[in-house]
Amino acid sequence: MMQFLAAIEQSGFSVWVRESNSLLAYPGVLFLHTFGMGVVAGISGLIALRILGCAREVPLADVRKMYPYMWAGFYLNTVTGIVLFVIDATTKIIDPVFYIKLAFIAAALLLMHRIDREVFGDPLLGKRPVQINGRMLAFATIVCWTGAITAGRLLAYVGPGVIASSGGK
């Protein structure tokens, strides 16, 4: 396993992303990952806030139409996240913060999926207030994205990745 990770970490692609002076290499990937984070966490968070009762005049049925754009942000971050993992694979794989981040993201996505089914799939959507179950899911989503962003930032400051990272203070 470690051998495989070391191999992809030393591949020509990884070396280019890590060491090229081009702004399209590591800086570009890092920017796209930050942008994707803003899209997926921003839109999810606002959907959750609407379910919790903010901006009640916004019809819930229309809020659902924002889902594809949220997923687009997520897919962008899956791709850029894989690149960021590959170039630092042997370090990330032993970093507990990395697993905490992934767990928060997985939980947030599961919650967004359940909100899609249970809140937006409610045949009485818009005709009655969102049930307590739906509001719990929304609240948990916000907690999970906050956790994911926190863990993601901490990757640069705690654990084995600190020295390898160029983003940290």
Add this chain to the structure above:
Amino acid sequence: MNLSTLTHIHLLLNHFPTVGFGIGLGLFLVGLYVNSDPIKRASLGIFLIIALLSIPVYMTGKAAQRAIQEEPGVSSVLMETHQDAALTALVFMEITGLLAWLGLWQFRRVTHATKANLTAVLVLSLITAGLMTRAANLGGDIRHPEIRAAGADPSDTEWIRVASVAEFINTTNWAWPALETIHFIGLSMILGVALLINLRMLGVAKNISFSALHRLLPWGILGFGINVLSGFLFFITIPDQYTQNRSLHIKMILMMIAGLNILYFTMFEEPWRLGPGDNASTRSKIVTTLTVVLWIGVIYFGRMMPFIGNSF
């Protein structure tokens, strides 16, 4: 931009927080006296613009300090005092700007700003005007010894001391990562709100009226406030890695324009008339798209600060 250019910008912009804010305050008082909503709204708009402009005024001040600190007759204590007084004034200025925006938002939301809001803006703007004048006077003294109060030995006894804040953040190991984290959360809030408004204007989810969407604006402004605060704490902790960072200069210019765009959503009639099912005007589409593009630019040049410049 080099130190000399930045110093010129400091000397040019530093009149806005005193003169410009004074005009805003005068207009606000007239608006309250004759009870005219258009005058109140105009003055709240001025407060917001001046609060935005005060950000580069403070930041370029550091460059001005570095440009002249070696010259004979320039008192470093006086510059520190000016800087600390400026930070106190800036804190009040930004809170005033935030509440002024909230007043503008309330004019839409409930057709008038609440008494509580206008009272708070009145009290804060008077305090801010006093603090800004004081900071400006201390700043003027740096290069004009002839107008300095005779016999007054400069000593830095300001209420907020930049050096103390910087020392706290520098010596507290969780402070910087915590600020980074909330800076990213604020980023997500701003981008999320900008994107949703843009998507509505472009025709996705057309059943949402602008007045409904308007209720989401405070979340974006909250994100902006969080990021101005956390961003400033970065800046005052390690100013020298930022003052001449080219990427930060571009980021700040884009942020100013993006910040001014908020006036379109709170003061203009055009977006407000957009009902459920309506097609947005071309101008609304352009302005909201531009807002998203500007914020993406802010994120880009923020992220590039270690790579285009040398800051982390």
